[in-house]
Amino acid sequence: MKIFINKVGENWICDRFAQEWEIYNSTFSTNDISEANIIWLMASWGWQQIPLQFLKNKIVVTTIHHLDLDKFNEKERLNFQQRDLFTDFYHVPCLSSKQQIQNYTSKPIFVQPFWANKEIWFHINEKDKLRKEFEISLNKKIIGSFQRDTEGHDLKSPKLSKGPDIFCDIVEKINKRDNNVEVLLTGWRRQYVMNRLEKAGINYHYHNLVDFKTMNKLYNVLDLYIVSSRVEGGPQAVIECALAKTPIVSTDVGMSSLILSQESIYEPDNFEMAKPNTNFAYENAIKYNLPFGFQNFNIFFEKILSEKKK
Numbered sequence: 538m539k540i541f542i543n544k545v546g547e548n549w550i551c552d553r554f555a556q557e558w559e560i561y562n563s564t565f566s567t568n569d570i571s572e573a574n575i576i577w578l579m580a581s582w583g584w585q586q587i588p589l590q591f592l593k594n595k596i597v598v599t600t601i602h603h604l605d606l607d608k609f610n611e612k613e614r615l616n617f618q619q620r621d622l623f624t625d626f627y628h629v630p631c632l633s634s635k636q637q638i639q640n641y642t643s644k645p646i647f648v649q650p651f652w653a654n655k656e657i658w659f660h661i662n663e664k665d666k667l668r669k670e671f672e673i674s675l676n677k678k679i680i681g682s683f684q685r686d687t688e689g690h691d692l693k694s695p696k697l698s699k700g701p702d703i704f705c706d707i708v709e710k711i712n713k714r715d716n717n718v719e720v721l722l723t724g725w726r727r728q729y730v731m732n733r734l735e736k737a738g739i740n741y742h743y744h745n746l747v748d749f750k751t752m753n754k755l756y757n758v759l760d761l762y763i764v765s766s767r768v769e770g771g772p773q774a775v776i777e778c779a780l781a782k783t784p785i786v787s788t789d790v791g792m793s794s795l796i797l798s799q800e801s802i803y804e805p806d807n808f809e810m811a812k813p814n815t816n817f818a819y820e821n822a823i824k825y826n827l828p829f830g831f832q833n834f835n836i837f838f839e840k841i842l843s844e845k846k847k
Contacts, residue, residue: 538565538842541573541595545583550773554651555579561828562835570595574842577628584620592623596845598647598838599624602770603791604637605698617641626841630770631791647837650792651773652830653822657749658780661757668758673742677719680708681759681783683752683774684766687726695729700765700788703805705733707763710808712739721755723747756781761813765805766790779822784813796821 542555559566578599627646686701688694695701712718720741762778762785769791778785787793803811
């Protein structure tokens with residue numbers, strides 16, 4: 538068995554997953570598409586970069602992280618339908634993504650969250666030391682958000698699928714109650730949240746694109762991480778926070794219900810009821826640690842290859 542993963546070089550999570558896959562599964566990974574049995578379109582939006590003769594003659598597995606149905610216009614539907622012609626199997630990281638795409642395809646759908654690397658995401662029991670390192674107050678309640686929130690076309694409009702408006706509403710309510718809040722942001726396109734925080738007079742710390750070592754430290758600085766998304770395939774922040782033992786609460790999106798306690802999942806209008814449960818989240822997240830997080834993927838690939846040979 539040889540698997541070729543398409544890469545798009547966007548410095549996004551798919552590039553990291555592809556690299557980790559190839560390191561830990563080197564015996565059946567290949568960068569030579571001609572020798573591959575299976576093409577894994579992990580970055581499905583880059584499918585047109587693959588020559589058609591390979592898409593036609595190989596087993597094609599397409600990952601759909603999630604569909605943003607508010608943006609799933611006629612052009613996006615057509616693209617999905619064209620790619621579906623070459624797709625033999627789909628992979629999605631959570632059940633909600635399966636429920637989305639099964640309305641648009643009759644192909645088999647494999648549901649499996651992505652893995653997590655315990656060498657990258659782990660607890661550091663030195664919060665005060667880390668806060669001094671990043672010049673963050675020891676006495677403030679630090680709330681984190683490490684994902685993009687702003688549309689790229691104008692760098693003003695909120696990316697509503699990520700719920701930055703919900704995040705800001707919650708932070709403003711907490712600050713009105715405690716008057717002791719600061720926000721820690723990483724990632725690109727954070728303009729919407731930064732503008733909202735400035736208008737509300739809430740201090741924030743912003744680190745643009747940081748390396749994994751730094752991001753893990755930043756997770757360990759936090760008192761609370763808030764996922765406020767309306768639609769997700771992950772987010773990986775759920776597993777990363779869980780492994781770092783960072784207190785986290787989330788809307789009921791993506792894999793949040795697989796990792797977090799029910800008491801840590803909230804509706805935007807009753808956020809006050811949400812309570813982090815770091816031990817519960819950690820015990821669930823370690824199931825996806827490397828190398829165990831690859832097992833179900835390997836079983837899946839071996840199965841579809843053996844069925845193809847029949």
